Amino acid sequence: MEFAMGVIILLVVLVVVILIFLFEFRQRRPDEIILSDSGGKIRRRKGRYYPRHFSLAVPATIYSLTQEFESEAKGKLPVKIKLVFTIAASEDHLDALVRSGGWNKNMVQKAAEETALLIQAVTREFCERYEIDDLSGEALRLHLQKVLEKECPKFGLQFVSLSVQGVEPLDAEIAEAMRQQEAARIREKTEKVDQAARLEATRVKLETDEKIKAMEHQLQLKEFELQQQAQEKEAELARYRVEQELERRKMQWEMEQKELQAFEQHPELLLLSPQLARLAEASQQLKNARTIVSLAGLDQQKSGQLVETLEAVIRKVFKKD
Numbered sequence: 001m002e003f004a005m006g007v008i009i010l011l012v013v014l015v016v017v018i019l020i021f022l023f024e025f026r027q028r029r030p031d032e033i034i035l036s037d038s039g040g041k042i043r044r045r046k047g048r049y050y051p052r053h054f055s056l057a058v059p060a061t062i063y064s065l066t067q068e069f070e071s072e073a074k075g076k077l078p079v080k081i082k083l084v085f086t087i088a089a090s091e092d093h094l095d096a097l098v099r100s101g102g103w104n105k106n107m108v109q110k111a112a113e114e115t116a117l118l119i120q121a122v123t124r125e126f127c128e129r130y131e132i133d134d135l136s137g138e139a140l141r142l143h144l145q146k147v148l149e150k151e152c153p154k155f156g157l158q159f160v161s162l163s164v165q166g167v168e169p170l171d172a173e174i175a176e177a178m179r180q181q182e183a184a185r186i187r188e189k190t191e192k193v194d195q196a197a198r199l200e201a202t203r204v205k206l207e208t209d210e211k212i213k214a215m216e217h218q219l220q221l222k223e224f225e226l227q228q229q230a231q232e233k234e235a236e237l238a239r240y241r242v243e244q245e246l247e248r249r250k251m252q253w254e255m256e257q258k259e260l261q262a263f264e265q266h267p268e269l270l271l272l273s274p275q276l277a278r279l280a281e282a283s284q285q286l287k288n289a290r291t292i293v294s295l296a297g298l299d300q301q302k303s304g305q306l307v308e309t310l311e312a313v314i315r316k317v318f319k320k321d
Helices: 002-024 093-100 107-127 136-156 173-263 268-271 274-285 301-319
Strands: 023-028 032-038 042-043 049-051 056-059 062-071 077-089 157-169
Touching: 002 042, 032 093, 042 093, 056 107, 062 107, 077 107, 077 136, 093 107, 093 136, 107 136, 136 157, 157 173
Parallel strands: none
Antiparallel strands: 023 049, 032 042, 032 056, 062 077, 077 157
């Protein structure tokens, strides 16, 4: 009996523990930061489950806030500023986040609102230093970005991005004048770009023409060099031919000189010449014919020296026949 009562009590306690666990503990979602206060310090719970009454779940997602307010440029000219900035909870500055946003689920939004007030103050201070036509969204964005990267950790936030959507004067006439001025500036810039493009195109064309002329000149020089080389080769070949002809004539003249000397020393060798052979053959075939031997083919020097010898030899031949 006592054992059964013990089992029943144990089961009741177990059921109570389970109910307490189901009622008190919650599962941490990936987009949440679980905060707890331990000894006056804010800590982050990294476990999978957390007690909801002893913890605070803060969204870890980014938070965007649109700001549209008025400011004054130099000379007390009103301008309208419109911007959007994006922040998120900083896990490294949880104490500052609790101080600026309070211990509640909306601490990120409240810290962002405090940051928005800082942005408005910094923007007004920035606008008061510039003329209305010198204000630009890009310059304002860069200035605010530097300030937010430095000041956001003081609010327990992490700066993500900033976009300045408009910096416009409230006076319609001033806005129209600025639009006309901007349109004129754009037209002037476009004209400068067009003229610069034309100038660049002309420069490129001139450079191209110069390169083409230089290449043509190099081609002409190359052709002239090739022609000169060909002429030199032709002149060398002609000189070689002349030298060969002179050598041939020299050898022929030397040979004729040797023949002349041989004929002078041995006149009977004249009978071996082709002309005398033909003469003898004709004299044998035609008894009553007169054969005329022409010495016109010989040089005058040779003919002058050989005439007497030839006449004597021919007489002897005809007498024998």
